[in-house]
Amino acid sequence: MTLQLAPLAPAVSPALVEVDTKESGTRLRRVIGSARKASGLVLVLVLWQLGARGWLGPTTPAPSEVIEAGWELIRTGELWRHLAASSQRVAIGLSIGISIGLVLGAAAGLFRAAEDLVNGPLQALRMLPTLALVPVFIIWFGIGDPFKIALIIVAPVFPIYLNVLAGIRGVDRRLVEAAESLGLNRFELTTKIILPGALPQILVGLRQALGIGWLTLVVAEMQTTPVGLGFLMNDAKEFLRTDQIFLVLVIYAVLGLLTDTFVRLLERRFLAWRTGFEGQ
Numbered sequence: 001m002t003l004q005l006a007p008l009a010p011a012v013s014p015a016l017v018e019v020d021t022k023e024s025g026t027r028l029r030r031v032i033g034s035a036r037k038a039s040g041l042v043l044v045l046v047l048w049q050l051g052a053r054g055w056l057g058p059t060t061p062a063p064s065e066v067i068e069a070g071w072e073l074i075r076t077g078e079l080w081r082h083l084a085a086s087s088q089r090v091a092i093g094l095s096i097g098i099s100i101g102l103v104l105g106a107a108a109g110l111f112r113a114a115e116d117l118v119n120g121p122l123q124a125l126r127m128l129p130t131l132a133l134v135p136v137f138i139i140w141f142g143i144g145d146p147f148k149i150a151l152i153i154v155a156p157v158f159p160i161y162l163n164v165l166a167g168i169r170g171v172d173r174r175l176v177e178a179a180e181s182l183g184l185n186r187f188e189l190t191t192k193i194i195l196p197g198a199l200p201q202i203l204v205g206l207r208q209a210l211g212i213g214w215l216t217l218v219v220a221e222m223q224t225t226p227v228g229l230g231f232l233m234n235d236a237k238e239f240l241r242t243d244q245i246f247l248v249l250v251i252y253a254v255l256g257l258l259t260d261t262f263v264r265l266l267e268r269r270f271l272a273w274r275t276g277f278e279g280q
Helices: 016-052 063-076 078-110 114-125 128-140 145-171 173-181 187-219 229-238 242-270
Strands: none
Touching: 016 063, 063 187, 063 242, 078 114, 078 145, 078 187, 078 229, 114 229, 128 145, 128 242, 145 187, 173 187, 187 229, 187 242, 229 242
8 A cells, every 4th residue: 555645835944934024014114104104194184174063163164175175176177277387386496496505505514705705695684584575576576477486486595505504514523534534635525524414404404495485385376376376275265265275275285295205205315324313
């Protein structure tokens, strides 16, 4: 009689099991981290929904009503037209303003003569409120897009300038001296030691600049404008459409959150070497 032996199950490598366990744990931590980050926004929406039915009063639309107003504007294509116009203004203004701030901050941080030249005027201009510049810019540029873009250009210059200057001057002097002793020239010292060391502070300035850019857009588009999110809000105010007013406010908030998330992704990409305290 011949015995039939059952085929043996293939052996599973302990290393593969360990890798699979680590990947599962990493995915779980990511899900928990995403849920924790979204918990604050979810809480705000819940309180808003409850408040619209109670203590916030009948004139405050609920999130569900704001969503309905947004869907109505999306269906007619009106929302995309206004959003495209506002996004174009912000993109042009921020790209120019941030570039100016980076150049001035880097020049002032690297060269004392440049700091002596630009720091005084910039600190004086920084104290001027944006609203005070509106009538002057209208006189200079009219009420069209050049006025709005010019106003957006000015706003991010100052936070970028201050953070770039502070970041460069905050680089440890001992690192610079060590690099000089190794024979690095001025260009290598700047690109390999000073700018990487200042990058965390520069990215903080970028986050501030992007937020200020959207705030300035609100001020700019509240003036006479035929298209844009500000026009949409003014038009809704005239017809007492509080749901559309809150819709524009939510759009501003979401756009600001998206730009901030973009900078956070840049931080993860370019500051992977940093081992600072990240909270508990």
